[in-house]
Amino acid sequence: MEKVGLFTPIKINKLVLKNRIMMSPAFSNSAAPGGFVTDWTLRHYQKRAAAGVGLVMVEHTGVSGYYIHGGNRLQISTDLHVPGLARLARVIKEAGAAAGLQIAHSIHGVGLKPEDLPKRVILEMIREFIEGARRAYEAGFDVVELHFAHTYTMADLLSRRTNKRLDEYGGDVYGRMKAHREIINGIREMMGPEVTLFARICADEFVIGGNTLKQSRVIAGELEKMGVDCIDVTVGVRFDDGGLKGYSDLRGKPTVEYEDGPNLYLAEDIKRHVGVPVIAVGKLGNPEFAASVIEQGRVDMVAMARPLLADDKWVKKVQAGRPDLVRTCVCCNSCLYKRRHPDDPIRCMERECARCLACLRNCPYRLPFINEKGRLEFGNEWCDECGMCAGLCPARVVRFQADPQYDWVSRQVEPAVKKLSPGQRRVLVITCASGPYRCDDKFLPGGLAHSAALVRVPCPGRVETVQMIRILELGVDGILLAGCRSEENPECKYRHHHPWAPHRVRRAGRILEEAGLSHKVIAHISLTGLEALDLAGVTRNFLNGLEVNNRVGEADDHRPEETA
């Protein structure tokens, strides 16, 4: 048998793809109001198609004009959308790739759950899907991919966790996929068996009580029976549990701390259970790794989105035997989360790296290195996820899920501070959540509940100066960073952060002083084991100190008036 590689053609239904690389559908935020294709959209896909991608799967396109996600999303809800999409299909095909369109429906976007939907809406949705598929094929797309995954309606219906419907569209896995069956049957009836139809499913939702491989094997098998030509296996991106940027979301967009292809085992498993081709996705941008996946027959095709954003000529370079020229995607996810303006289209933000090399110079494991191309690379196989690099990165390019995030203050600290009584001196105690010195809420007894809030972080040394200032903005009078004594805690993986806390506190104090705000106090304390048990006492001391400081501070405030 001929050896199969990345560039071996593959036939799916009647469609022959020139290679096994699919541009994974990824929201580009480029549609015009009303969901119409713009020139930017055309260029975006045309460029990747021209660089040799086998199948360009155009992003999530709404089959409904109402049940749709936020952002500038494409639609295929009316016939008016067809000419634009037809142009898009044409430029992709003229550039040499096959064109696919992913169609989807989102009740999440309007804040509904499956059980909220009257049956009428479900039937309407099924009809919209069928209509959408018809329009897509009529617009000239070779492939329609039904989006049954992530945070969209069809995944909500599939999910063990979220589909709580009591009618025939709920219940066991077969009931939960009744709508899917009707959509596929409808499309096949209308368009015949010749058209190529893909479905994207979550092999594991990575939420508590969600579908796992056990369910998705069945789902995949059923989909095959229903007449789907190819299963595109993704994972996660379910917001029910951790929300945006939660664990499930992260698994769907594996970041720097994951090894190559962290979800591949799932796709591999699905492949063993179905006869149709299977596509894998998720951190497959390493050319060598991507090739090995196909060569070893683990899946039939690889899909990638972020690597093609980082380098639109990825395929061309790899095919030409020059993978060394590929601009590596560092999986920072800044393209997804860090657009400068909500209306900016998606693009690789990696160039925002200022090349300051702070990560390289300060990694305790000496992992980042400058490769032979002169580019910065993260050798992440030994990464302990201590987050030093993320804590230092001045451009916020390197980020870790475990870090106190950019929105940490608003998501965790703000609710905690809101519970405090506004009449009193209010302080925030930031303690360790990981070492033996981790402190729990029970360490702050009732007497302090009105004046002290406790927030736990992986290491108090990781709280940045800017975050401290933003916490003060919430109205608290003081922040106490209660860290451990690193010499007593040598195994902690965050130990490298530990020395930072006093430095950052000092800097914050200087800034406050400079700004004439020295009545607010930020302090750092290295707890001993005993003190950790008596956090309440430590907090009371801090509060008392604050009281004294404030009396002094108030006197200072009055002095200028008297002299004036």
Add this chain to the structure above:
Amino acid sequence: MIIGQRKPLKRIFEMLDPYDRILIAGCGSCVTVCMSGGLKEAEETAAVLRLHRQAEGRPVEVRARVVERQCEPEFLETLDADLPHFQVVLSLACGVGVQRYSLFRPGKLILPGLDTLGSGLPVRQGLWEEVCLGCGDCLLDQTAGVCPITRCAKGLLNGPCGGSRNGRCEANTENHCAWQIIYDRLAARGELNLLEEYRPPKDWSRGHWGGPRRLEREDMPIV
């Protein structure tokens, strides 16, 4: 790379005092690397400004953004969507960036948020030192790769003054005497004879003192 440090916050508050809709524009190149004007610092400045106004009881709307390089108009254009909303921009770029922005958007008040300290290099994590003055007539070949014009407080060309003690500069004992470094490096290379040569007075007209300099490539403009 260009190094700079944030202006004293008091000065920043004074400059921004009349305004209540402020855009803080960081710069993603040199000053991000020297950790004084990147996104983080823009956010920090924004936060402390809000805190300051909070204490004064005058709320303020501040947004922190960053562009790749403020010295290029195309990058600055990416801020245009927000610009009309804000009364004033506090630029955390070096003097080049602030001037570029002012010229590019003459209708907008662009205020400097940074004091530019010149061309420096990172000595160790968190420490940067000025090492080049851009004199326009490089003499590093004669001085073992250490610039006495920049690193000697008096810019002496023929050897140290009489004020260096224990290898430290008389003007600031935190600084090494440039000539001590030059001497040590030349001694290690066995090139001390270079020090015996008379260095004539420098042609300062090639530096800034001849007026602002220009760089022009005649084959570059496409007509």
Add this chain to the structure above:
Amino acid sequence: MSKPSNLRKVLEAGHFAVTAEVGPPRFADFAPLRQKAELLRRYVDAVNITDNQSAVARLSSQACCGELARMGIDAVFQVTCRDRNRIAIQSDILGAVAQGVRNILCLSGDHQRFGSDPQAKSVFDLDSVQLVRLAADMTRGLFPGGRKMEVSLEAYVGAVVNPFADPVDLQVIKLKKKARAGARFVQTQCVFDLERFSRFMERVREAGLDREVGILAGVSLLRSAGAARFMQERVPGVTVPEEVVRRLELAPDPEEEGVKICVETIDRMRNVKGVAGVHIMAIALEERVPEIVRRAGLFPRPDPAGQALGPVSCREGNRVDQG
């Protein structure tokens, strides 16, 4: 057209030269200067006027030197590179020499950081070696640009050296450069540590520099232990050994002790081979200089008219070879 430099005559004749330093007042009146100069007349061969010493703005050195010249006292015009560019320096030198000043001492100048105006922008257009060359060229009738002067400058050009700065090697090299650039006399930083100074002189003799330039060893009059400490810590380039400080501390009359130290230093200097004279720095204590000169046995001074007086005889090692 006018009197030549007395200092030059003394050095060239091989006498052990004595100069003293006077700091100009911080107001626009020559009276205190004149008073101090009168005290020093006949006790020193030339009076040296500092140029905004320690970067504290004072009555200009050029004006003061002019006044001394009018009083008939040989003045040494100190020029630093800190406050003037090469244009102003040429003009000041021309101005001083036109007023009858015959000695020009070229220095880099203390950094302005510890002076009266630390915010000032320093100039340092030239360094001291270049300044020596500029002045020396002018004595040969050349402007620094290479253009010919109509009348060449008549001046005796000197420079300074600090035997105690690091690295010593570099100070010797720099001295060599200054000599080659045209310096004919050299004044050293105040010497308290004679051991170290002797070692330095050894290096100077090895390089043959003592025959090229007249080396005036700097001696300073310390008023008290506090002044000594201040000098050690705050005056750039000065080293005061601990035993000197202790002597002053223990003495019942520290000023008298200071004079004693001064006289002893001068005595020992006269035996250091290669030293051609002393330069006495008694800032604000100028009235003690005559006493020091007397007690050191250096009085009377050679007559400005040329013939040698008193006990000072020509000594082989001190003769300055003008070749």
